[in-house]
Amino acid sequence: MDIGPESYAKRSPPRPLQPETDVDAHAKLDVLCNACSQIYGHIDHCYYMYKRYGTQTKSGYMINHHESGNALILSAQEECHLCTLIVEVLDPATIENMQENERRAGTIGRDSSTSREPSYKLELHASFPPRKSKVFTSKEVLALIRGEVNLDQVGRRAEIQCSLEVKLLDGVIKPRLKGHLAVKPETAYSSTRPEARLEIEQRNGNAPYLRQNPSPSTASSSSFATARLWLDECMTKHSSTCCAAYPVGRYARPPSRLVDVGSSDGGLKCHLFLTPPNHTSIEYLTLSHRWGGANVYRLTKATIVAMCTEIPVEDLPQTFRDAICVTRKLGYRYLWIDSLCIVQDDPKDWDIVSCDMASIYSNCILTIAALWGQDSNSGCFIERDPLRTQACRIGDWRGLGLFVLSPNNELRRSLDMVSPAPLLNRRWVLQERLLSRRTLYYGPWELIWECLEIESTETEPCIASWMSHETLKSRFRNLQMRTLGGNGLGINEEYYNKEGYWSVLEIWDDIRRLYWESSLTYHSDSIVAISGITSAMEATTGISFASGLWIDFAHTELLWSVSNSGETTRASSFGTWCWSSVEGARLVAFSIHLILFRKPKFHCTIQPPGGAAVPANPELLGRKGLKIRGPLLHTVLKHRSDGTLVSQDARLPKYGYKPDIDSPDIHEVVCLVVIEWPQARRRVHLDPLGRYPRFAGLMLAPIEVEGQVLRIYQRIGFWSNDTGRKFGNGVSIEPADFKTFWLV
Numbered sequence: 140m141d142i143g144p145e146s147y148a149k150r151s152p153p154r155p156l157q158p159e160t161d162v163d164a165h166a167k168l169d170v171l172c173n174a175c176s177q178i179y180g181h182i183d184h185c186y187y188m189y190k191r192y193g194t195q196t197k198s199g200y201m202i203n204h205h206e207s208g209n210a211l212i213l214s215a216q217e218e219c220h221l222c223t224l225i226v227e228v229l230d231p232a233t234i235e236n237m238q239e240n241e242r243r244a245g246t247i248g249r250d251s252s253t254s255r256e257p258s259y260k261l262e263l264h265a266s267f268p269p270r271k272s273k274v275f276t277s278k279e280v281l282a283l284i285r286g287e288v289n290l291d292q293v294g295r296r297a298e299i300q301c302s303l304e305v306k307l308l309d310g311v312i313k314p315r316l317k318g319h320l321a322v323k324p325e326t327a328y329s330s331t332r333p334e335a336r337l338e339i340e341q342r343n344g345n346a347p348y349l350r351q352n353p354s355p356s357t358a359s360s361s362s363f364a365t366a367r368l369w370l371d372e373c374m375t376k377h378s379s380t381c382c383a384a385y386p387v388g389r390y391a392r393p394p395s396r397l398v399d400v401g402s403s404d405g406g407l408k409c410h411l412f413l414t415p416p417n418h419t420s421i422e423y424l425t426l427s428h429r430w431g432g433a434n435v436y437r438l439t440k441a442t443i444v445a446m447c448t449e450i451p452v453e454d455l456p457q458t459f460r461d462a463i464c465v466t467r468k469l470g471y472r473y474l475w476i477d478s479l480c481i482v483q484d485d486p487k488d489w490d491i492v493s494c495d496m497a498s499i500y501s502n503c504i505l506t507i508a509a510l511w512g513q514d515s516n517s518g519c520f521i522e523r524d525p526l527r528t529q530a531c532r533i534g535d536w537r538g539l540g541l542f543v544l545s546p547n548n549e550l551r552r553s554l555d556m557v558s559p560a561p562l563l564n565r566r567w568v569l570q571e572r573l574l575s576r577r578t579l580y581y582g583p584w585e586l587i588w589e590c591l592e593i594e595s596t597e598t599e600p601c602i603a604s605w606m607s608h609e610t611l612k613s614r615f616r617n618l619q620m621r622t623l624g625g626n627g628l629g630i631n632e633e634y635y636n637k638e639g640y641w642s643v644l645e646i647w648d649d650i651r652r653l654y655w656e657s658s659l660t661y662h663s664d665s666i667v668a669i670s671g672i673t674s675a676m677e678a679t680t681g682i683s684f685a686s687g688l689w690i691d692f693a694h695t696e697l698l699w700s701v702s703n704s705g706e707t708t709r710a711s712s713f714g715t716w717c718w719s720s721v722e723g724a725r726l727v728a729f730s731i732h733l734i735l736f737r738k739p740k741f742h743c744t745i746q747p748p749g750g751a752a753v754p755a756n757p758e759l760l761g762r763k764g765l766k767i768r769g770p771l772l773h774t775v776l777k778h779r780s781d782g783t784l785v786s787q788d789a790r791l792p793k794y795g796y797k798p799d800i801d802s803p804d805i806h807e808v809v810c811l812v813v814i815e816w817p818q819a820r821r822r823v824h825l826d827p828l829g830r831y832p833r834f835a836g837l838m839l840a841p842i843e844v845e846g847q848v849l850r851i852y853q854r855i856g857f858w859s860n861d862t863g864r865k866f867g868n869g870v871s872i873e874p875a876d877f878k879t880f881w882l883v
Contacts, residue, residue: 166355166525169532172219174204178261179534179541182301185265200263201306208237208258220531221543225261227527228546229305237307262304303543357586357597358461358520363468365597366579369588370469370505373577380591380616381576393421394492394499396438396480397473398450400463409463411438411446411480412473423473425503426462427571427578429562430478430660431514435459437478440485450479457518458509465507465519465579475499478515496671497678500574508572510562511583519581528584528598545598547584566657567664569650570671573615591616611653614646615672618680643680644692648728655718655726662710665719685747686763687717693745693765694814698729698835700857705801714763715854716837716882721799729835729859740815742836742872743769764851764883770812770876771839771850776805790871792860796838799856809839810858812870834870835859842883850880 181202205211205222212234214222226234241258354361373381393414401407414421436455438446452460459476466474482488492499500506509519530542560582562568572578572589580587585597591613654669666687673684682689688696697716701707701724713720746766774788776796784796784805791810798805813836838856860869 166529167218168220168526168529170218170220171531171533172214172217172222174214175219175221175533178202178221178263178303181263182265182534182541185263200265202261202263202303203257204259204261206257207241208234209241211259218526220526220529221533223524223526224531224543224545225303225305233307259305259307262306263301264304265301301541355525356520356522357581358464362586362597363465366465366586366588367469369579369590369595370577373590373592377590377592380613392498393418393423393502394475394480394495397421397423397475398463398479399472400466400474403464403467408448409450409452410448411443411450413447421473422471422504423475424462424466424469424471425475425500425506425571425575426459426477427506427508427562427568427575428458428462428476428515429509429512429565429568431512431517431561435478435515437483438481439483443482446479456515458512458515461509461519461581462507469505471504475503493667494670494674496570497574497675500571500671501576501675503575504577506571506575506578508562508568508578508580510560510580510587513561521581521583523584530598564657566654566659566668569654569657570669573612573650574671574675576616611646611649615650618643618646618676643676643682644689644695647676647689647692651728655728662719662722663712665710665713666717683747686714687719690747693747694739694741694743695729697745697813697837698857700727700729700797701725701799702727704798704856707800709800714765714883715799716765720854724799738817740817742812742815743767764881766879767811767882768877768879770872771878771880772810772812772870772872772876773807774810775807778803778805792834792858792869795859795861797857798838799854805838805855808855809841809852810836811839812836812872815870832869833859833861835861837882839882850878852880852882854882 181200185200204225205214211222212226215226237258356362395414397412397414399407399410399412401409436450436459452463455463459479462474462476466472481492507519509517511521512518528545528547530544532540532542534541577588577590580589587597588595589610589612594610650669650672659665659668676682677684682691684690699718701721703723703725707724708722709715710720710722718724718726744767772788772791774786774791776784776786779785782801783794784798786793786796812834814834816833836858837854838858839852840855842851842853
């Protein structure tokens with residue numbers, strides 16, 4: 140669609156696939172306008188200066204481009220590939236402001252006769268390799284991409300490192316910062332871009348599968364070919380990781396219900412398939428999607444018989460229909476979708492299946508993830524401008540091509556980070572992603588592949604196979620595999636030394652951080668939505684998870700805090716020691732670096748829930764409790780005008796008290812000392828204040844029960860003497876402070 144220069148700033152993100160779209164049409168890549176074709180000459184000039192004067196790094200080399208921003212936009216409309224990427228890296232508000240400045244200055248036309256300085260320039264940053272370093276040949280690059288050799292076998296790679304940064308000038312007011320101002324875009328799915336910068340990378344331009352899909356849709360035949368390529372490569376070459384049997388035998392069974400997707404020609408109807416009890420080798424795919432409040436077609440007690448005969452595909456939401464299409468295209472017959480395979484009006488069936496999430500996702504061949512959809516009606520497939528997603532080749536340097544990378548390359552934003560993508564903000568999805576061996580994401584610009592060995596994208600389908608990095612998904616799976624004994628049944632005791640033991644906590648800390656920063660429709664599902672992960676970790680590590688905490692890590696699991704206590708409420712269905720007991724909270728975990736670098740001292744002993752019976756009384760009937768013995772220190776807290784709480788007791792630190800829920804009634808509290816880090820002998824980089832002893836614990840309030848003399852408390856907050864301002868007077872503990880009590 141042709142967009143005029145005045146409205147280009149209001150361009151919309153990729154839209155759902157329309158019926159009239161030619162999904163297999165192809166765009167012409169690497170077409171450059173006259174201004175863009177001269178950029179390689181500037182890089183070559185910098186290289187000449189490097190060879191002559193030995194300047195290995197060249198920064199701030201300014202390049203004149205088009206006469207105005209509108210000329211840039213018109214060139215992008217005429218399908219100059221590089222101009223399209225330059226416009227894409229700018230946020231819409233910046234383009235609109237640039238157009239307004241040019242309008243006021245009289246430089247709107249492409250061929251403006253004014254002699255004013257252009258409203259923008261390109262700044263080149265270039266770094267060249269040492270002169271004696273090795274440059275890969277084309278055959279070596281192909282061998283690396285195919286995984287036939289590694290970097291050590293071919294030697295150190297020598298490459299040019301370049302980037303183009305867009306610098307703006309003010310068209311009316313005198314230039315600021317020597318006339319140049321860096322742009323910081325804030326467009327959707329680009330919040331992690333630090334500057335208006337385009338990276339230039341050196342590659343073999345003739346490599347197979349590289350930039351093979353300049354199509355206008357992720358529903359194109361070339362997109363499906365790329366997905367099949369990823370899946371086939373993983374199924375045949377990742378035998379020790381992605382194809383390895385799941386460690387625990389009880390997860391070997393398939394789901395009790397699956398959707399038989401039938402055939403696209405209608406010869407075999409789509410219907411609900413009831414898995415026979417003796418079937419253990421059914422190959423199926425799963426769908427990870429966001430309901431988003433959509434009124435989706437679902438399985439109920441009343442529809443189960445009819446759905447076993449036929450599921451009317453035309454009545455399904457678009458995301459389900461697209462997932463069925465993907466399943467057929469990849470050559471599989473069965474698909475698991477939560478709303479179609481769980482009886483939605485049967486709580487008992489929901490409880491059974493929710494406990495089997497680890498089995499369902501761990502044993503599926505592939506998970507299809509609708510990454511960008513706000514709800515089930517959004518679909519998986521999208522329309523896109525290929526020039527906005529593909530790398531642009533601007534020339535060759537020492538035998539390899541120079542490519543300007545697209546700012547919309549999804550691999551640049553790690554899936555381990557909280558993303559603006561709607562799907563990744565859903566708590567249920569975290570376990571769906573970590574438990575699946577392979578995930579195919581249908582993103583807002585392209586397909587993204589993630590398995591235990593690689594991450595890759597549709598526009599760079601092979602780049603990650605020789606530049607892979609350890610992800611949370613691979614770390615989680617490796618943890619499960621290496622904690623097994625040799626026969627697959629026992630636990631390797633050597634793993635549970637100090638380092639190995641705390642590495643489990645480190646992975647759990649990363650998982651919990653992503654989980655806490657995501658959203659959940661029903662707060663009552665807080666523990667259930669992560670139960671697949673916890674049950675998988677329980678089965679392979681032998682560590683018990685109960686009532687929202689790991690028993691072996693109980694001391695550190697208790698040390699969470701709330702950063703928005705003024706917006707929270709108490710969820711009575713959970714024990715107050717558990718992070719799920721505070722609804723609407725932005726949770727903060729206690730830093731595990733203190734545990735890794737300084738040996739802690741635990742001041743209390745904790746008996747897990749169920750190990751001790753809370754004294755029977757009407758108010759506590761049916762509630763679980765932790766039986767704890769530890770030092771209890773009484774104090775009076777004073778509310779300051781800035782909202783902080785200050786202790787009046789000399790035995791406790793003055794600052795550092797964080798309530799779970801703000802209340803003016805917090806005055807007399809009981810502080811439980813949970814953990815202490817003694818004074819360190821020397822300073823550590825990640826613990827620069829190690830010379831001070833640190834303490835942390837819980838703020839408690841007694842539960843008043845008539846006639847009861849036993850100590851029963853509930854948690855009301857967290858405290859620590861690590862306040863950021865000073866450590867205060869520390870903590871003074873006497874033997875008489877140790878008491879036995881219940882925390883409910």
